[in-house]
Amino acid sequence: MMPTVQTEHDFERGVEVLRAQIDKKIASYFSSCVHCGLCAEACLFYTETGDARFTPIYKVEPMRRLWQREKTFWGKLGAGLGMLPEVTEDDFAEWQEMTYDSCTLCGRCSMVCPVGNDIAYMIRKQREAFAAAGYSPEGLQGATRRALEIGSPMGLTLKALEAQIGHVEEETGLEVPMDKQGADYMALLSSMEVINFPEYIESLVRIFDAAGVSWTFSRKAFEATNSGIQIGDSKIAAELVSRVVNAAEELGVKYVISPECGHAYTAIRWDGPNLIKRPYKFEVVHILELLDQLRAEGRLRTEGIETERLTFHDPCQIVRRGGVLEPPRNLMRMVAPDYAEMGDHGKMNWCCGGGGGVSANEEAEELRLKAFKRKKRQLEELNVEGLVTACANCRIVIEEGLEHYGMDIHVTGLTELLAKHLAPPKGKAEGG
């Protein structure tokens, strides 16, 4: 039976799920935390607002209280004597903002905690309980429902994708392979790419054709964005992952390509096998990993370089939480050898402020734009004309932030930038 999105409040169920989230990691993290508060300085929602409630470890206070009451000596004693307050439904209502609006699961706090606590992991776990209790943002509930029922959080249908693909075929003169049995690679998309940045699809088609990649899209599963991960519902996340896995295994592909979307990569590459409780029969590569491999093999060749001053924004889930650190830099150097790195970059980059479902959460819009001031300052320090990134969500959040603050910096995707400089295949170039 297909899982459903919890929209009615069910506090008891939330507590039950919260209790079930306490594993070895969580127990060690709470045992080690000395409330030093350093994580606050790593979180853009705190640094840009000064609001102490947005201190990352404070965001998991409901989970800590439950752990303390049920897993510690003083907690059990205090609870037995009626001296330690229980986790209440009011706590869930109050902490919804800290659990969703003010956290993109970017994991920067997890990189600085002196005792090594992975606070992003803790917040992700707490989201399981909040989603189960129905204390999740309406925008995210809607996106998740559309993902389950229509197949895309933005309501994108197969027909709409096929129409977009028709345009791409017309534009490029190339055939876009669909449901090609036995292809090496099955490419995924995020609906934001299809709706807002269809040039990504065109770039893929042109690069793969030039590099001689055997690939296909699947009509059964083209959407990579996983709203189940963002809202924090593992059953829904597993359902969305299993659609991709079934389609890929039916086509018999060797690899699935995660698109330029951070959480999609986390979902299909790192969380997926654990969600469906088995390894895949294929490998998952991020599009940047594949492009970097094609570069190394001499199959991706570019010509010319960018003359504008550019920088690269690291999508948190691809770089810090995903481990794709060097490929974007190798690829950037192909077309922008003198691109400027931000002060904090790579695994310590600052988030755009809209990941982890925050951009789908209308209630968080004002806060997200405040948090964007961190990215704004990073860009002002560099005085760049253009920003390149590798995540459709980062891209749209940054574009909105730049527009909000009246900054004249254009934003582009890395795959698109490479396609712009794509050199013709050797045979074609030599043959004129």
Add this chain to the structure above:
Amino acid sequence: MFLEFVEGPLWYFSAVVFVVGVLWRLVDIWRQPSRTDLAVPRGSGVPGALRTIVTRSWTAKGFSRGATFHLVAGYMFHIGLFVLLIFAAPHVKFIEERILGFGWTPAPHWLFMVASDLAFAGILLLWLRRLMHPVMRKISTFDDHAAAILTFVVMLTGCLALLKSHDSLRAIHMLTVCLLMVYFPFSRLMHAFTFPVSRAYTGAAMGRKGVSA
């Protein structure tokens, strides 16, 4: 009489509570559920765990901005306390005679003085920050304050006992040490034993993703 009690039965009782309590807490973490990661790793978890256990002892590159006060005070307190605990002459003698049966060269007096200055200044600065900084006020619990106050009192009575070499001061110091040892396993002080565990979990998870955390 009182000194004999605190260095005798009370000491043994506290030591048992301390050892059993710490072990119980560690076993309790181990008893919680866990899941094998089924994602194909990019790197190995073990080197990642070991690396993070070591590297989290200093800050991530570029992170010290905004956290300097806490970092400096934290290093002062922990380094000072470590030297006092392990290398103060009376401690070395106590460890040799009452615990291990062997000892080592204690710190010279000047080093003891430097270490105690660092430790006292460090703990006071950290506590001051806990009382005054809005973030610290928001996140601090009773346990955070109790652990800080108890540690400070132990350090203070220890220094007084050393400087005045008086039995009653030594007895008061031992009493506070016993209190600290009994409180330790049930408090935030447990981080002294659990921090390698939490660092290792995160380091291993990130190491499998190919990220040096």
